[in-house]
Amino acid sequence: MSEKGFDAEVLVIGGGPGGSTAAWDLARQGVDVLVLDGAEFPRVKLCAGWITPQILDALELDPEAYPHTISPFSSAVLWVGDTPYRTDYRRPVSYGIIRAEFDHYLLERAREAGARFANETIRTVEAGPEAFEVTTRDGSTYRAPLAIGAGGSKDPIRRQLTTHAPEERMVVTLESETRVGAERIQAHTPYFEVPELFLEPDFNGYAWYFTKGDFLNIGIGRLGDPRIRDAHPRFLEKLRDLGRLTPELEADLTKFRGHPYKIYDSVPNQAHGDRFLLVGDAAGLARHYSGEGIRPAVESARDAAAVARSALERGRFAAKDLEDYPQRLTERYGPQKAPRFDPTRWIPHSWQGRIVEGICRSDRLRRDWVFGRVFLFDPEAAVS
Ligand SMILES: Cc1cc2nc3c(=O)[nH]c(=O)nc-3n(C[C@H](O)[C@H](O)[C@H](O)COP(=O)(O)OP(=O)(O)OC[C@H]3O[C@@H](n4cnc5c(N)ncnc54)[C@H](O)[C@@H]3O)c2cc1C
Structure with a gap:
């Protein structure tokens, strides 16, 4: 203790990503960090463990040197209704990893850089004057x-020290990941190591069937x-119809579990306060x-590390001294406010569905918009 x-x-x-x-970023600059x-x-x-090359860049991680499961994906399949639309690229535009392996690797890397770790569950938090x-x-x-x-x-900190707008919406999920064996998976799908996405019929989300080496x-x-409790059985039924799920395979799957999380939308999030960054x-x-x-x-962790370093140098930690951090987030992800013109308010829902469907069915628009701008968020992927 100091x-x-x-x-x-x-x-x-x-100690997630x-x-x-x-x-890792702070420790390798000589800061004393405790996780x-x-x-x-x-x-x-x-x-699902779907990551893009930009994540690997931000982590300074060479996929060739990563010692655990990493499946390069240079194709993806998007199901709209009963039709699969495949998009191919000339290079890997994304990868499949296993979070248990990936997160452990990143945490060990932080420890090797000098960060300390303690296996502790935090109950209460307080930002005091000292x-x-x-x-x-x-x-x-x-x-x-x-x-x-x-966390x-x-x-x-999010739960105890920040305010939340009543209209805040979370993504609601259900998921199962199982080590099934690559050969067994290949017997169930023509799209081994090609991510399959299934747009929900009302376009309010999507389901997926990802094969990553031995993992399904x-x-x-x-x-x-x-x-989602209604949508989930409907999706499993579809997988059974397609032969992706047989009774034997289904019996071996780990239990489906849920985890909600907030997306960056027009409802503002508080990302800093006195003595903290989120x-x-x-x-x-x-x-x-x-x-x-x-x-x-x-990306936000790297920004937070840079702002934390400068706060430590100046010895100032009030919310106003950490303003650089939310500014960086706004520069990266745009302002969090409702757009001035929101076409979804004027176009009837059935038409919106037809427009989305039309975009997904077009090879060009699917590549440039759906994968290039939404799923991969990589404009370069649109042209490769
Ligand atoms: C079903 C599902 C599928 C997803 N698929 C993808 C995908 O394919 N690609 C993608 O990019 N994103 C995906 N996401 C989102 C992604 O998983 C998260 O955005 C990401 O994990 C956020 O990382 P994080 O470091 O902020 O938090 P987390 O990864 O959630 O890590 C938080 C850590 O904090 C610890 N913790 C929590 N509370 C406490 C406490 N009180 N005390 C001590 N420790 C605590 C937890 O044990 C955990 O280790 C998916 C999410 C879900 C739910």
Whole structure:
């Protein structure tokens, strides 16, 4: 413990991609960081594990050198109704990873860079005049000048120190990931290691069937919609009809579980306050429409690390001294306000469906817009 009774210069709550990236970035610049996570790693995280090359760039990670499951995807299939539309690229435009492996790897990398880790569940948090203090489930306390909240949608700083608009909407999900064996998976699908996305009939979300090496990941996500309990059996029925699920395979799948998280939409999120910065799902940064959250977690963590370093240099940690952080998020992801002209308010829902369907059926528009701008968020992928 330091002279002022601090346990670290920065406390990071949560060791997912956001927390471990912030810790890695700070530790390799010589900052004393302590990561606190209630889970023992490797731990399961509900996630399809679809990542883009931009995430690997932000992590400075070479996919060839990554020592765990990483399936390069250079094609994707989009189902609209009963028709599959395949889009092919000349290079891998995304990858499939297993979150238990990926998150453990990133956390170990942060530790190798000098970050410390403690297996602690944080119960209460307090931003006081002298320090940010957290209390654990066992009653221990940790203090630091600054904290980074990276605990996902259940982050204790997000829950206890930030305000939420009543109209805040979450993505509601159900997912199962199982090590089935590559050969067995190949017997069930003509699209091995080609992500299959199934647009929901009302276009309020999508389901997926992802094959990644030995792993099969099946899931569904809908925006702010508890009717997922009806949509999920309908999707499983479709997979059975397509032969993707046989009774033997289904019997071996891990149980479907749910996890809600907030997307970055017109309902503003609070991402900082006195003595704290929030990254990733704790700040509600996942992308609208696709629900991609790993990339925003990593990018925001790098921004938070830069702002934390400059706050430590200046010795100032009030919300107004950390303003640079929300500004960086706005520059990256745009302002969080309702658009001046929202065509969805004027175009009848049945027409909107037909427009989306038309876009998905067009090879060019599917490549440029649906995959290029929504799922991959990589304008370069649109032309490759
Ligand atoms: C079903 C599903 C599928 C998804 N698929 C994709 C996808 O394919 N691609 C993609 O980019 N995104 C996907 N996402 C979103 C993505 O998983 C998240 O956006 C991402 O994990 C956010 O990372 P994070 O570091 O902010 O938080 P998390 O990964 O949630 O990590 C938070 C960590 O904090 C710890 N923690 C929480 N509370 C406490 C506490 N009180 N004390 C101590 N530790 C605590 C947790 O144990 C956890 O380790 C998906 C999400 C779901 C639910």
